[in-house]
Amino acid sequence: MILDAFNLRGKVAIVTGCGTGLGRGMALGLAEAGANIAGIYNKSEPDCSALIGKMGRRFLGIKADLADLDQIEPLVEQTVESFGRVDILINNAGIIRRQPALEFTRENWDEVVNLNLRSLFFLAQAVAKRFVAQKSGGKIVNIASMLSFQGGILVPSYTASKSGVMGLTRELACEWAGQNINVNAIAPGYMATENTRALQEDPIRSVDIMKRIPAGRWGKPSDLAGAVVFLASDAANYIHGYTLAVDGGWLAR
Numbered sequence: 001m002i003l004d005a006f007n008l009r010g011k012v013a014i015v016t017g018c019g020t021g022l023g024r025g026m027a028l029g030l031a032e033a034g035a036n037i038a039g040i041y042n043k044s045e046p047d048c049s050a051l052i053g054k055m056g057r058r059f060l061g062i063k064a065d066l067a068d069l070d071q072i073e074p075l076v077e078q079t080v081e082s083f084g085r086v087d088i089l090i091n092n093a094g095i096i097r098r099q100p101a102l103e104f105t106r107e108n109w110d111e112v113v114n115l116n117l118r119s120l121f122f123l124a125q126a127v128a129k130r131f132v133a134q135k136s137g138g139k140i141v142n143i144a145s146m147l148s149f150q151g152g153i154l155v156p157s158y159t160a161s162k163s164g165v166m167g168l169t170r171e172l173a174c175e176w177a178g179q180n181i182n183v184n185a186i187a188p189g190y191m192a193t194e195n196t197r198a199l200q201e202d203p204i205r206s207v208d209i210m211k212r213i214p215a216g217r218w219g220k221p222s223d224l225a226g227a228v229v230f231l232a233s234d235a236a237n238y239i240h241g242y243t244l245a246v247d248g249g250w251l252a253r
């Protein structure tokens with residue numbers, strides 16, 4: 001049955017930034033499809049733990065600052081100690097800083113590129129090493145953006161990082177496909193979360209954005225659940241290096 005290929009029963013997924021917004025939505029979707037979740041957070045304990053427990057799956061919250069590369073290997077070890085293995089990585093944690101390019105500070109550059117690209121790569125590397133050691137293969141889904149395809153305004157470090165995420169997704173896919181590791185990405189459109197609060201609250205930009213979305217609404221975290229379950233499942237076994245837009249038609253415009 002083709003639907004069996006989408007089933008994640010018994011799989012273990014690491015989801016970064018799982019306490020809020022899109023990460024929370026994807027963690028819930030993966031758990032609904034059967035996966036146990038190691039949820040990485042850096043602020044308050046995620047509330048998805050109880051919901052995932054009610055679905056009959058296990059949730060392990062791991063507090064870590066992903067900007068600190070020394071915290072990456074221990075979180076993978078903790079996941080494996082607790083669940084015995086890891087099958088899926090959702091590389092979702094990310095930040096944005098808005099400032100005109102002429103005034104853009106080094107801090108705003110470094111903070112964004114370090115988390116969105118540097119940490120994303122080293123976490124993918126740490127998890128892929130585990131997939132190789134397990135001889136299991138595995139799935140990595142990186143979270144890209146519309147700004148992997150477009151320029152944007154006031155967000156030079158974010159655009160650079162997310163364009164880098166799309167390129168790196170292709171590069172890692174080429175290196176690791178032969179070991180049954182699928183590396184793909186999801187590019188969310190304009191989603192109503194903390195990340196886009198400034199845009200949602202800008203009376204001019206928010207109306208302009210809405211008018212340009214063919215679906216006629218901002219996206220919700222649950223809109224990513226279908227795409228992430230698919231890319232994390234056996235149904236996507238022959239998909240490598242692709243960035244799937246979930247954008248209400250924004251890029252088609």
Ligand code: NAD
Nearest residue numbers: 017020021022042065066067093094145190191193194195
């Ligand atoms: P969000 O701000 O709610 O989520 C970001 C998450 O990353 C938070 O849970 C935060 O705690 C975590 N995080 C930040 N710094 C961290 C650190 N140093 N260590 C560990 N965790 C850290 O916003 P979101 O919209 O859910 O964003 C999730 C991802 O989706 C980001 O990569 C973002 O760039 C991307 N994205 C969002 C949109 C959108 O419209 N909301 C569009 C495209 C891409």
